[in-house]
Amino acid sequence: MSAKLIQGSTGAWEIVVGLEVHCQVLSKAKLFSGAATEFGAEPNSQVSYVDAAMPGMLPVINRTCVEQAVRTGLGLKAKVNLTSVFDRKNYFYPDLPAGYQISQYKNPIVGEGEVFIDLAGGESARVGIERLHMEQDAGKSLHDQDPDHSYVDLNRAGVCLMEIVSRPDMRSSEEAAAFLKKLRAIVRYLGTCDGNMDEGSMRADVNVSVRKPGAPLGTRCEIKNVNSMRFIAQAIEFEARRQVDVLESGGSIKQETRLFDAKAGETRPMRSKEEAHDYRYFPDPDLLPLVLEQAWVDAIAASLPELPDEKRARFIKMGLSAYDATVLVAEKEAADYFEAMLAAGAEGKAAANWLNNEYFGRLNKAGLAIADGPVSANANSAIVQMVSEGVISGKTAKDVLDVVWSEGGDPRAVVESRGLTQVTDTGAIEQAVDAVIAANPDKVAAAKSKPTLAGWFVGQVMKATGGKANPASVNAMVKARLGLPDEG
Amino acid sequence: MSDPTDFTLAEARDAVAAKKISSRELTAAFIKAMEAARPLNAYITETPERALEMAAASDARLAKGAARPLEGLPLGIKDLYCTKGVRTTAGSNILSNFVPPYESTVTQNLWDAGAVLLGKTNLDEFAMGSSTETSHFGPTVSPWRAKNSNAKLVPGGSSGGSATAVSANLCLAATGTDTGGSIRQPAALTGSVGIKPTYGRCSRWGIVAFASSLDQAGPMTRTVRDAAILLKAMAGADPKDSTSVDTPVPDYEAGLELGVKGLRIGIPKEYRVEGAPPEIDALWSKAAEWLRGEGAEIVEVSLPHTKHALPTYYIVAPAEASSNLARYDGVRYGRRADGVSELIDLYERSRAEGFGAEVRRRIMIGTYVLSAGYYDAYYARAQKVRSLILRDFTRAFEKCDVLLTPATPGPAFAFGANSDDPVAMYLNDVFTVTVNLAGLPGLVVPGGLSAEGLPLGLQLIGKAFDEATVLRVGRAVESAANFTAKPQPWWRAP
Numbered sequence: 001m002s003a004k005l006i007q008g009s010t011g012a013w014e015i016v017v018g019l020e021v022h023c024q025v026l027s028k029a030k031l032f033s034g035a036a037t038e039f040g041a042e043p044n045s046q047v048s049y050v051d052a053a054m055p056g057m058l059p060v061i062n063r064t065c066v067e068q069a070v071r072t073g074l075g076l077k078a079k080v081n082l083t084s085v086f087d088r089k090n091y092f093y094p095d096l097p098a099g100y101q102i103s104q105y106k107n108p109i110v111g112e113g114e115v116f117i118d119l120a121g122g123e124s125a126r127v128g129i130e131r132l133h134m135e136q137d138a139g140k141s142l143h144d145q146d147p148d149h150s151y152v153d154l155n156r157a158g159v160c161l162m163e164i165v166s167r168p169d170m171r172s173s174e175e176a177a178a179f180l181k182k183l184r185a186i187v188r189y190l191g192t193c194d195g196n197m198d199e200g201s202m203r204a205d206v207n208v209s210v211r212k213p214g215a216p217l218g219t220r221c222e223i224k225n226v227n228s229m230r231f232i233a234q235a236i237e238f239e240a241r242r243q244v245d246v247l248e249s250g251g252s253i254k255q256e257t258r259l260f261d262a263k264a265g266e267t268r269p270m271r272s273k274e275e276a277h278d279y280r281y282f283p284d285p286d287l288l289p290l291v292l293e294q295a296w297v298d299a300i301a302a303s304l305p306e307l308p309d310e311k312r313a314r315f316i317k318m319g320l321s322a323y324d325a326t327v328l329v330a331e332k333e334a335a336d337y338f339e340a341m342l343a344a345g346a347e348g349k350a351a352a353n354w355l356n357n358e359y360f361g362r363l364n365k366a367g368l369a370i371a372d373g374p375v376s377a378n379a380n381s382a383i384v385q386m387v388s389e390g391v392i393s394g395k396t397a398k399d400v401l402d403v404v405w406s407e408g409g410d411p412r413a414v415v416e417s418r419g420l421t422q423v424t425d426t427g428a429i430e431q432a433v434d435a436v437i438a439a440n441p442d443k444v445a446a447a448k449s450k451p452t453l454a455g456w457f458v459g460q461v462m463k464a465t466g467g468k469a470n471p472a473s474v475n476a477m478v479k480a481r482l483g484l485p486d487e488g
Numbered sequence: 489m490s491d492p493t494d495f496t497l498a499e500a501r502d503a504v505a506a507k508k509i510s511s512r513e514l515t516a517a518f519i520k521a522m523e524a525a526r527p528l529n530a531y532i533t534e535t536p537e538r539a540l541e542m543a544a545a546s547d548a549r550l551a552k553g554a555a556r557p558l559e560g561l562p563l564g565i566k567d568l569y570c571t572k573g574v575r576t577t578a579g580s581n582i583l584s585n586f587v588p589p590y591e592s593t594v595t596q597n598l599w600d601a602g603a604v605l606l607g608k609t610n611l612d613e614f615a616m617g618s619s620t621e622t623s624h625f626g627p628t629v630s631p632w633r634a635k636n637s638n639a640k641l642v643p644g645g646s647s648g649g650s651a652t653a654v655s656a657n658l659c660l661a662a663t664g665t666d667t668g669g670s671i672r673q674p675a676a677l678t679g680s681v682g683i684k685p686t687y688g689r690c691s692r693w694g695i696v697a698f699a700s701s702l703d704q705a706g707p708m709t710r711t712v713r714d715a716a717i718l719l720k721a722m723a724g725a726d727p728k729d730s731t732s733v734d735t736p737v738p739d740y741e742a743g744l745e746l747g748v749k750g751l752r753i754g755i756p757k758e759y760r761v762e763g764a765p766p767e768i769d770a771l772w773s774k775a776a777e778w779l780r781g782e783g784a785e786i787v788e789v790s791l792p793h794t795k796h797a798l799p800t801y802y803i804v805a806p807a808e809a810s811s812n813l814a815r816y817d818g819v820r821y822g823r824r825a826d827g828v829s830e831l832i833d834l835y836e837r838s839r840a841e842g843f844g845a846e847v848r849r850r851i852m853i854g855t856y857v858l859s860a861g862y863y864d865a866y867y868a869r870a871q872k873v874r875s876l877i878l879r880d881f882t883r884a885f886e887k888c889d890v891l892l893t894p895a896t897p898g899p900a901f902a903f904g905a906n907s908d909d910p911v912a913m914y915l916n917d918v919f920t921v922t923v924n925l926a927g928l929p930g931l932v933v934p935g936g937l938s939a940e941g942l943p944l945g946l947q948l949i950g951k952a953f954d955e956a957t958v959l960r961v962g963r964a965v966e967s968a969a970n971f972t973a974k975p976q977p978w979w980r981a982p
Contacts, residue, residue, distance in 0.1 A: 049590060052820055053815040053820070054821070055576070055578070055586065055588070055696045055815070056570045056592060056692075056693065056694040056695050057694075058728060058730065059730070060727065060729075060730050061730065088811050090810075090811050090814060092817065092835055094817075094831065097820060098814065099817060100814060150831075152819070278860045280810075280811070280855065280860075281858075281863075282811070282858055282867060285699075285701035285731075285808055286697075286731065287730050288730055
């Protein structure tokens with residue numbers, strides 16, 4: 001991987017990053033109870049007796065959650081362990097009703113896998129996955145509801161999380177962000193997590209260390225509470241610089257857990273009380289080891305959707321540039337939209353250009369998600385096809401999009417009713433070309449030695465025809481009239 | 489008619505079905521007996537109104553000819569089973585105000601079979617103890633007294649309230665739970681019958697957990713037949729308990745009288761412990777002779793890891809307990825310490841005030857053995873020994889069908905006799921813990937009286953899910969022993 005080094009007073013240092021990402025599993029019910037998991041419900045309205053750890057309550061595993069974890073493991077090209085074990089992680093906290101979290105410690109459901117991240121310049125790099133395990137989420141302590149009391153909302157308590165642990169394979173904050181982005185795309189393609197960082201359904205702890213290039217791994221610090229892509233980059237940058245400063249001033253790095261303070265843009269150590277946990281892990285005696293059948297895993301494998309990397313390869317094969325393909329597959333909705341355009345008849349490269357250069361830009365500017373955009377894939381497909389067919393020019397296409405964007409309607413009908421059909425009548429184009437040439441004898445002379453001036457003539461002709469002339473025809477005709485070779 | 493509280497469960501069932509007595513009459517007789525027996529402190533909570541309502545409903549069903557297997561039969565329920573709308577304390581101060589909004593699966597099974605709830609019986613706090621002396625609600629007194637003595641004796645534990653209620657005729661039968669001997673030891677000490685079924689036979693859902701991998705619900709009764717009847721009603725797979733096992737529950741009562749002819753009865757030589765009173769060994773030998781006389785073959789077997797069972801148990805059980813009891817933190821339900829303003833204070837004081845000394849001791853032991861650096865030496869090693877103990881049994885059962893052992897190392901002891909020495913108290917379970925560690929069924933039946941006139945029990949251990957054979961052999965021992973002694977009702981006002 002291409003390392004981004006940071007310069008210290010003693011030379012260059014390499015940043016080493018590993019991530020532990022918590023993904024909330026998409027399922028209607030919690031990991032060990034039948035309570036609902038919907039976000040934003042009234043506090044404590046989605047709490048079963050099991051979630052509240054009432055006396056005598058027992059966990060029963062939710063098959064859907066297991067299936068989602070297996071699906072995710074397969075999407076990470078990882079080994080699925082047919083036998084895994086749930087352990088209890090013991091600690092006291094008011095939002096942890098049982099006094100222990102049911103998690104997987106020594107025997108996780110998913111072992112080693114890999115993710116390929118997309119870097120600037122179309123490069124791609126491999127990040128190893130160490131493991132994926134299932135565990136319960138905790139509830140939420142609310143400290144801002146009352147001056148004298150803290151409240152606890154247990155709606156989230158017991159919701160299924162997948163903790164995905166990467167190898168320390170990343171060498172910069174950009175790579176860490178790219179990893180998280182790719183991981184998010186994969187789980188969203190798989191439908192196993194909605195990847196919504198704002199709602200906390202995807203959260204990351206970041207392990208950072210620094211070393212001289214080629215040296216063994218340094219001591220790492222774990223940074224918690226980093227809940228956006230931007231903060232992850234900031235936290236890594238800050239932490240790596242801090243560690244370099246400590247080391248260069250003769251100090252050593254203490255392995256510790258640090259909190260990221262988004263306001264101050266810095267990391268600081270957690271109070272020792274907060275981290276001095278001996279979790280006393282042991283296998284949960286209420287649950288038997290989780291044993292999966294290979295045939296069941298195989299059936300899930302057979303039902304996996306096309307994932308971003310495969311889709312990207314297919315798009316490139318279809319003629320898209322690596323850049324266009326990468327952009328389109330990054331968001332599942334973008335890729336789906338693109339494929340809907342193809343299904344409606346548009347050609348791949350043209351549709352990709354149109355989306356990446358035109359339509360998605362407008363959505364961005366308007367702050368709209370793809371799903372909320374005003375123009376359907378069918379409509380955009382029709383516009384792109386009319387350009388390919390030569391019915392309208394690229395410029396007219398943008399005007400048509402304007403109309404459909406603000407007024408709706410069928411693009412072909414819009415072109416028809418507003419007379420936007422491109423002029424392909426050679427007679428009319430010839431007239432316009434001749435007029436421009438006749439009016440600009442000096443430019444005609446200059447064009448003999450500077451053939452690129454042809455473009456200026458084309459522009460003039462397009463202007464004169466109100467953009468309705470077919471640019472290819474105009475180009476060919478201008479070159480012929482100027483006596484320049486037509487290179488297509 | 490004689491006193492209806494003298495009925496066995498089977499006799500009462502037949503009398504009620506034959507309309508010789510109504511459930512209301514039967515229930516009222518027990519309510520009266522319970523009132524008279526308050527000095528024994530067998531019940532933490534009595535539920536006479538509910539009992540009479542349930543009895544009336546049963547009488548209505550009986551009148552319609554729609555009787556269920558336990559229709560109208562009044563039971564005591566160990567106060568470890570959550571009962572909807574009826575306070576459930578686990579014998580602890582920390583749950584002294586807890587009223588569950590749900591019913592345990594096993595008790596629901598009993599109500600669905602027509603049984604009547606008389607009340608919740610006393611127990612050692614969180615079932616941790618062998619004498620019912622650790623209950624926050626005071627100790628239960630055994631109805632039994634030694635010859636020529638007025639000294640109070642313990643009924644054993646932790647299901648001492650149930651054992652006392654059964655033995656003193658304060659219910660027809662009762663439920664217990666058994667983690668290391670908590671059904672069988674008090675049954676032995678009170679001349680009662682008790683069976684700890686195979687782990688997974690009865691649902692644990694809704695029973696306050698002590699040590700999840702060892703806890704099992706089971707019946708405590710006056711006869712083996714009654715145990716067979718009650719177990720059938722309690723048992724069954726439960727989708728709410730992942731460790732319950734989906735295997736058919738046979739009609740245990742139907743096979744009771746098949747006899748022991750041709751069965752091989754194993755005598756594990758390691759159960760002959762040094763220092764045990766000779767009458768324990770003598771009774772054990774006598775029981776083997778009874779069975780031989782009935783046509784069984786007596787074979788000596790070896791369970792070589794028996795001596796490691798007690799230490800193994802006292803690592804595994806406290807470890808699980810330390811985690812299971814973490815939920816009692818004063819935050820959501822149960823008792824919360826007054827006047828605290830800091831979180832850590834709330835935990836420390838609620839738990840220090842809410843738990844008694846024995847529970848605190850076991851939480852400390854359990855926390856210690858699971859701690860980083862100690863886990864491998866204690867908990868992990870104990871689990872390995874546990875699998876060796878199970879292997880011992882598996883090998884022994886290649887040579888025999890049922891094992892015969894003593895139930896306890898001695899008869900009931902005096903109040904406070906073992907209170908200062910936890911290890912001496914723990915030794916009470918020396919013959920019973922192996923069965924929990926191996927997950928097997930174990931039945932205790934009364935075998936005779938000690939020289940002091942106190943009951944002594946015998947234990948029969950069977951293969952997993954073979955309660956039927958265990959009960960059948962137990963019935964033969966019961967029949968041969970012909971144990972008819974009953975405690976004198978000294979607790980009743982003269």
